[in-house]
Amino acid sequence: MEDCDAVEVLICGAGAAGLTLAIDLARRGVSFRLIDRLAEPFAGSRGKGIQPRTLEVFEDLDVVDRIAAASGPYPPQRRHHVGGGHDEAQSFAITPPTADEPYRTPLLVPQFRTEAILRERLAELGQAPAYGRELRDFTQDAEGVTAQVAGPDGVATIRCRYLVGGDGGRSFVRRALQVGFPGRTLGVRAIVADIVLEGLTRDAWHRFDDGDMARQVAFCPLPHSRLFQLQAPIPPEGEPDLSVRGLQAFVDARIAGSGLVVREVAWASAYSMNARLADRYRVGRVLLMGDAAHIHPPTGGQGLNTSVQDAYNLGWKLGAVLAGAPDALLDSYEAERRPIAADMLGLATDLLEKAKQGDMRRGRDVHQMDLAYPSSLLSLDLTGRAAGVRAGDRAPDVPLQGAGGQPRRLFDLMRGPHWTLVGRGADAALPPPRAGLHSHRIGPGDAFRDVGDRLATAYGMADGDLLLIRPDGYVGAVLPAAQAARLEAYLAACLPA
Template identity: 40%
Template sequence: MTVLIAGAGPTGLTLGIELARRGIPCRIFERAQRLFLGSRGKGLQPRTLEVFDDLGVLDAIRAGGMPFPKFRLYSGTEIVWERPLHEMLGIEETRPSPSVPYPQPWLIPQWRTDEILHDRFVQLGGKVEFDSEVIGVEQDDDEVRITVRRNGIDEVITGDYLVGTDGGRSTVRKLLGVGFEGETYETEQTLVGDVRVDGLTGTACHILTHSGDVMKRFSLWNLPGSDHYQLVATVTDAAIPTLANVQQLLADRTGRTDIRLHDLRWISVYRINVRMVDRFRVGRVLLAGDAAHVHSSASGQGLNTSVQDAYNLGWKLAGVIGGAPDELLDSYEAERMPVAAQVLGLSSAMHARNFRPTTGSAPAIHQLDITYRGGPLAKDDRATPGELRAGDRAPDGLLPDGTRLFDLFRGPHFTHLTFDRPAEGYDVEPGTHVLVRPDGYIAVISPETDAVEQWLARFGTAPVRRMQPVA
């Protein structure tokens, strides 16, 4: 049984890791000749850090990044103020606790995240097939066939499932004829690129303006462990971006000629799209990441949501291949489509706000509160449910012997906990059983162990780690 994956970005690589560590053969096809070169999706949210902990890459991610620096607003050459990320976004700062081990977002350029995920995939025996473009898709009840073009030569490759993780312009999505509904901001474009900078000091998100107006800015972000900065500027009509016209844009926006840009490593201009598919699955073909949903980069949700699509899908694909019913795979769309819709709304609201002050409620961008309550895999039969419900993220916590719950959850297995008393993050009665899925979400909360066993008999093909009692 082989899973074919189109696209070697964070989504495809995460899915490859998830399958490889479960012993499921997979092939990743990437039309480019190498991994992505740019810093584009540079912010990892707390929930994604938890995912990367489970995947075995968190140490490398932490070594390759840094906490988000402060935002520094300039009026000409004068520094007007410095503010931390949570103040800029108008959100509450997440505090560390036993149940939330990684409370703060992490800054790391996407090219480094891709390298780390690629190295982990290779470590598990995987290989990305570069310069290999998927140009055709056919399927029947038994298999999926893709046409891959390499060096002008077409080859038909057969697999059991195909996952399109090939970005916002997804070829797989177009070949399936899946709708991609939404809107494009026609009059607004964004320049994003990586460039070296002379004339700036300190580590910050440098918001450069002429007179302190944050609405007319040219931003330069320090990138950890790199001599390059990420440049970001919103424009209404962008010509083909070159180093010369980007330098001119900087001068026009800020009035400054003392800052010199050079060594432009990568640059892109794009219109903001807010779109999502009407289906995540067509038979044996599934869509994930930007192939399924695109939106503004405001609030830093894109790469994170894409990684978590793959994290949700990986264990389900492996489960169905291992003998679980097909409805387990259907639950991927049922769980992730509402999340994608919510993220589109959040990102659009944050984009419209554009760092302006607000008196409204602060949105949660950390993704720790994503839940699948009421979904097809959530069973909670307590007479009086507590704050924590089936479908929620399973919190971390410390056991009396110093063991973290995340240490128990780490790996491609289910975890069955029995509680003697309520614990940090788990407001449950003595004798309550909690079944944690391989992706760290709660499948079952019940006073009866039979409820756990019935769920596992239906959907569980992975090993189960049983820990009792937890007190």
């Protein structure tokens, strides 16, 4: 085709989902283009809660320490009473790391910082989003997708083997595919604004209401900045004035005599809350991820996290199929991720109802650590056991010891775009080496040792057992020694020959 750029994957939307997918594809050597119609990166704090499971993903993508440095702990919720005084409560129990869960407490990082760190990582991999590029049209055929992208020099044609729509709640890609987005409008409209504010301390997430949650105003201090994130419900009709003067008047009207002074507005927006789920995540060579596939209220801090994890589930599958693995592997993306989003919509909507009653406490269910794919076709569990870690579960970390005596972790062996096969003891029958698979026999005389039988305990592994961990950190297969021969057929379905 003439005058046509060709890449393996075109990613539409450089939000958290698009950036995560781009990093994963870049480290796999997949050629892609990442476009966004914005002229420059998104500047708002919106999704500011990074959950423990996403921190594990970020460890694998080599950004977790930068995210932690940019973060702060969740401040306590301070509820101010009318006429003075307040009460205070932690919204999360702060729980220390354990050997199998190195991240246990959500971190507070404004979305613009998270995305900046992801762009930084992408730059290290030699790539960058192309801003000011809008996907306007696309058609697909048996071999690929032809996309029309409007940019500063006019409309360009990009030919790709797969198109991924990570283009947000109003997704052009989803609408162009005519994929339904059923659900409901929740009847809650709110403003969110990043402001410089005088009159509040930065040691708490301040909430003001006069007994009426519909008149609540909350100010969350954003770490390592002068900003507070203001969130407040507003009436369904009318355009709010989001200027300094407009927000000052809003604050004065909601909190009589507070003396709070709005000095600057760095970013502001008004939005209506919806809970909606795309009917399909894949139509031929086009896939949907992130808010393009699911939207829900911000309560519980699930949206950005679910979007990152969609991309992380999709990245290795796209990489494998592009390298020659069966195309059916891509069907497992919708089969695994759509039920997770359906559950998350229920969770976020329940938490919205609780927030309306003033209950801001959050439990382990928002951490996303217990998400699993037990009924996925990719989960092969031949142990016959009903308890303990099973195929489809998140792979817990385990402390190991290198043969030289150095401390090592199972997560160290998993880090990177490959699959990880662990065989316990000298009887474990490891297959011959192959691209994309790292195999380790763990036991005396091997490169790694299971000091204190932690691997055996965490995974319930007996001598000779094999444990296969997917590139996205979920257990793919657990094979007792006697069934090790089943491994080859499993690998053939997921890895290029």
